[in-house]
Amino acid sequence: MGGGFGGLYAAKQLARLNVQVTLLDRRNYHLFQPLLYQVATGALSPANIAAPLRGILRHKQNVQVLLAEVTGFDVGNRRVLYDGGELSYDTLIVAAGMVDAYFGHQEWETLAPGLKNIEDATRIRARILSAFEAAERLADPQEIQKWLTFVIVGGGTTGVELAGALAEIARYTLRGNFHNIDPSQARIYLVEGADRVLPPYPPELSAQALRSLTQMGVSVLTGTLVQDIQPGAVVVKQADQTRTFETYTVLWAAGVSGSPLAKALAEATAAQVDRSGRVIVQPDLTVPGHPDVFVIGDLAHFNHQTRKPLPGVAQVAMQQGRYVAREVDARLKGKTLPPFHYQDRGTMATIGRASAVADLGRIKLHGYLGWLAWLFIHLIYLIEFENRQLVVLQWAWNYFTRNRAARLITAKRHAFLFPTPRKAAEGAPRTAGVCYVFTPKYEHLYPARGEVCPQ
Amino acid sequence: MGGGFGGLYAAKQLARLNVQVTLLDRRNYHLFQPLLYQVATGALSPANIAAPLRGILRHKQNVQVLLAEVTGFDVGNRRVLYDGGELSYDTLIVAAGMVDAYFGHQEWETLAPGLKNIEDATRIRARILSAFEAAERLADPQEIQKWLTFVIVGGGTTGVELAGALAEIARYTLRGNFHNIDPSQARIYLVEGADRVLPPYPPELSAQALRSLTQMGVSVLTGTLVQDIQPGAVVVKQADQTRTFETYTVLWAAGVSGSPLAKALAEATAAQVDRSGRVIVQPDLTVPGHPDVFVIGDLAHFNHQTRKPLPGVAQVAMQQGRYVAREVDARLKGKTLPPFHYQDRGTMATIGRASAVADLGRIKLHGYLGWLAWLFIHLIYLIEFENRQLVVLQWAWNYFTRNRAARLITAKRHAFLFPTPRKAAEGAPRTAGVCYVFTPKYEHLYPARGEVCPQ
DSSP, rough: OOHHOOOOHHHHHHSSSSSSSEEEEESSSSEEEGGHHHHHTSOOOOOHOOOEEHHTTTTOOTTTEEEEEEEEEEETTEEEEETEEEOOOOOOOOEOOOOEETTTTTTGTTTOOOOHHHHHHHHHHHHHHHHHHHHHOOOOOHHHHHOOOOOOOOOOOHHHHHHHHHHHHHITTTTSSSOOOOOOOOOOEEESSSSSSSSSSSSHHHHHHHHHHTTTEEEOOSSSSEEETTTTTEEEETOOOOOOOEEEEEEEOOOOOOOOHHHHHHHHHOBBBTTTTTTEEOOSSSETTEEEEEEEEGGEEEOOSSSOOOOOHHHHHHHHHHHHHHHOOOOOHHOOOOOOOOOOOOEEEOOOOSSSEEEEEEEEHHHHHHHHHHHHHHHGGGGOTTTTHHHHHHHHHHHOOOOTTTTTOOTTTTSSOOOOOOOOTTTOOOOSSSSOOTTTTTTTTOOSSSEEEEO | OOOOOHHHHHHHTTTTTTOEEEEEESSEEOOOOHHHHHHHTTSOOOHHHHEEHHHHHTTTTTTTEEEEEEEEEGGGEEEETTEEEEOOOOEEEOOOEEEEEOOTTTGGTTTOOOOOOOOHHHHHHHHHHHHHHHHHHHOHHHHHHHTEEEEEOOOOOOHHHHHHHHHHIIIITTTTSOOOOGGGGGGEEESSSSSSSSSOOHHHHHHHHHHHHHHHEEEEOOSSSEEEETTTTTEEETTEEEEEESSSSEEOOEEEOOHHHHHHHHHEEEEEEEBBBBBBBOOEEEEEEEEEEEOOOOGGGOOOSSSSSSOOOOHHHHHHHHHHHHHHHHHHTTOOOOOOOOOOOOOEEOOOSSSSSETTTEEEEEHHHHHHHHHHHHHHHGOOOOTHHHHHHHHHHHHOOOOTTTTOOOTTTTTTSSOOOOOOOOOOOOOOOOOEEEOOOTTTTOOOOEEEOOO
């Protein structure tokens, strides 16, 4: 279950065997998550990076897709519980992925949205574009600067790519689009707790990424932790100094934790869950004592190869998906496979236009070469997408025109972006759940400060 | 004000004059509304048919775009009021367009969504796709048929195009995608009050459209009025017979009325508003007694050329936009123009794949030829869109593969599609505003029946 890289690759491989496969997902599409930041920054449309699961699997007669939300596990009776019933299994593969984690500060979620799914991406896109629109409407220089200040929390791949794309938007895409403001005056801060960006990469590539970001006008703050996010401001701490950034736009790329299903599975199987909410798996990716239950992809904590668990990247998930399928095949033949072994094919990140860093094991690339490698490898894996050619063309177009045609502010009416002006009653209780907050001044434009309004 | 066809064309023409232009719109993009049904049916992405206003107008130094919601008019002091302030004008052009009208049955709005903007389109897309997903999950044949029954209310251009596209989806696009249901068993009803579909067209083209729709498996019910829409059912009346269709998916393409701004303008200027909420304009498109206030596009009721008001189509809006700009130019030179005269370049509608009807005045086309004409003319007018080439390629791809890659079910969490199961408290008051209703059985999947839940 799970239509991400792990689940999808497992399903595709299992389809070749004489088994019945059911793929459960609450979404009807497979999302090419590594490119999600391109949707958030208006370069691609959601449909460019999302492909309907039924379309991908339509020629696999023995694979059934079920649009359903898994709610729990009954491993004793070998059943998966979902929102509309239950399903029996012989072998269960859990590939439910991760959700954003706010380190115990769940109240930051509305103030600093993360980037995990398409709705997140279009919401971030709306917030970025709305910030420029709000600045254009104002006269007060201080307020304008607050709208033109962007803070990205987290200097991993997503954070670095978002910061680069934002710099690109501010300096090139929106050039000449406004009359009262100069978008290139936008300040973009990238805040990272470790002492360098892209901590999992070799230090020389981190240094390259830092150079590229700085050249593009991004202010990178390493060794810096976020202390507080308030409506209109972020407080960070570097060494012993605290510093406050006045901003209406904070984007979260700092941490993820396992899907809540990890806990449900752990309770059902007595498996262990790590601090990040991932299920600790055996060398063959199963849960201890349950050889018929596999956990793969980002949700699996696999520490049998190196001391650190494997990173949460598509490559790991795909290889694990394929491994499980081969293991099932082996078991059907009365055999068993050697433990899972991850083959690291490298990691990479783009920084703005035509620049990237790539760590391909022995080969380390940066700048234009790194970008070509990034392009090539992403094209290979976009192979799931029937209209990959269109993505290439869209990229080519964007590349030459520096344009981002998908810069649409779409939002449900009454949604956060243009909330209906309304005030919470005096003394209204602050609810513990998700709340939208409004400024007295910009309540028509943005949730930022002032009244708390229960959703 | 207004970034539709009328407002945009007026702004672009005015940009050539020695005047300052401000374009006010609450959206940051111009929407190519005639193709909205293609987004609703997963053939195109929103960004394919929406172009950022600032991008289109960035080389016009004297055109300022303001993202704002107009709230009223102070014609005495020549000011437009918007949600963040007010704006003085010498000449005001109102091009605020239409909203869906439910003939006094506003409660039908959530049950039968209309198709006026991008959010509507992605919502309808989600509802259509979810209906097939729901059917796939069920065992009860009667319930399956209820999910596989689609009723489209209104046999105008939008209704006919939606019905054709739905038939295409059911018969071809989703073929082989499901295991438990056969999507081609879907029943698609098109309900029209007049005695033929496409009432504004010549009768022979209506007959052609009817033939094409019937061939594709659409059941067309003319002379049929909707009496009631309930969760899970539509009641229609044909002659003296009433008939109930059991369905979870009703789409509204039956009527529009003027933006609420028409009333605000009428109150401010003592202009008259017709039954459809449109402002009745003078031969020069101004409001009586206010030569500096123009109303153009769908919002204008112009009846000086034929007895009937001009239709609410893009052509009329574009020509009126250009006319107003020329009139402003003439006035600056101390002259005045003859009354506005609409040059009908024809109307057309596509019916599924490679079939259309086109009424180009003396030339009437249908079938493949009609479709080629439709394609050609839409391509010309998509010229606003920088990535028109990509739309063409997407169409070519769709045409040959019969695929619709953009069949994504996207929705905000807690939005109507997968509402969190929750029950309204016993005896909770039914609020007058927009409500989501849940079935006891499918509350995870669809708003349909049962509890009423204030948004």
